[in-house]
Amino acid sequence: MGAFNIPVIVGSTRRGRQTPKVARFIQRRLAERDGIESDLLDLAQYDFPIMEERLRQRDDPPPGLTEFSERIAGADALVIVTPEYNSGYPGVLKNALDHLLPEYRRKPVGIISVSAGPWGGLSALTQLRQVVLSLGALPIPAKFPVRQVQSSFDEEGETEDPAYEKSAERFIDELLWYTEALAARRALDSG
Numbered sequence: 001m002g003a004f005n006i007p008v009i010v011g012s013t014r015r016g017r018q019t020p021k022v023a024r025f026i027q028r029r030l031a032e033r034d035g036i037e038s039d040l041l042d043l044a045q046y047d048f049p050i051m052e053e054r055l056r057q058r059d060d061p062p063p064g065l066t067e068f069s070e071r072i073a074g075a076d077a078l079v080i081v082t083p084e085y086n087s088g089y090p091g092v093l094k095n096a097l098d099h100l101l102p103e104y105r106r107k108p109v110g111i112i113s114v115s116a117g118p119w120g121g122l123s124a125l126t127q128l129r130q131v132v133l134s135l136g137a138l139p140i141p142a143k144f145p146v147r148q149v150q151s152s153f154d155e156e157g158e159t160e161d162p163a164y165e166k167s168a169e170r171f172i173d174e175l176l177w178y179t180e181a182l183a184a185r186r187a188l189d190s191g
């Protein structure tokens with residue numbers, strides 16, 4: 001079996017956004033593991049328009065959507081890094097996710113929530129789990145809430161807080177467990 005492909009979705013497009021710092025951190029920690037390939041899927045770079053119809057119902061896909069679909073379809077698992085806005089996930093993330101459906105099926109999804117406050121965006125994380133289930137994917141039980149992101153991570157996505165390093169280890173271990181389990185089951189289907 002080749003390396004597992006686990007892209008990281010950057011769920012914030014805000015000017016001056018902080019979420020990419022955490023996305024870079026987890027992407028690097030994933031890619032450092034043997035047997036994992038990981039890169040960033042940055043919604044700010046895709047710049048999808050408001051969803052008019054799912055990709056599979058359209059013959060005029062917006063720029064980037066077919067490539068985004070192929071990246072999700074080719075993934076063994078996903079990490080979504082979401083900011084918390086007004087106790088939820090941002091509309092731009094939901095808009096992007098809603099363009100696709102079969103691409104997510106039976107894939108484990110790890111959610112990292114990012115907030116400027118002391119609670120780590122747990123409301124956004126909990127709500128996004130419901131959405132992930134509706135997409136046919138499997139939110140993993142591990143949580144990864146990031147508090148006070150403006151001071152806990154630098155621009156390069158590094159942190160001096162050992163608790164985040166520990167959380168990342170546990171989070172990736174768990175994501176990998178589900179990724180391996182589901183890949184083994186999928187291999188049975190493909191004979």
Ligand SMILES: Cc1cc2nc3c(=O)[nH]c(=O)nc-3n(C[C@H](O)[C@H](O)[C@H](O)COP(=O)(O)O)c2cc1C
Pocket residue numbers: 012013014016017018019020083084085086087088114115116117118119120121149150
């Ligand atoms: C519209 C808006 C609403 C927000 N609501 C919350 C919130 O409910 N709880 C919270 O902890 N932080 C909230 N924040 C702060 C964000 O969590 C903060 O900006 C953080 O850096 C992550 O988002 P970013 O990637 O846009 O920077 C809000 C920010 C914005 C722009």
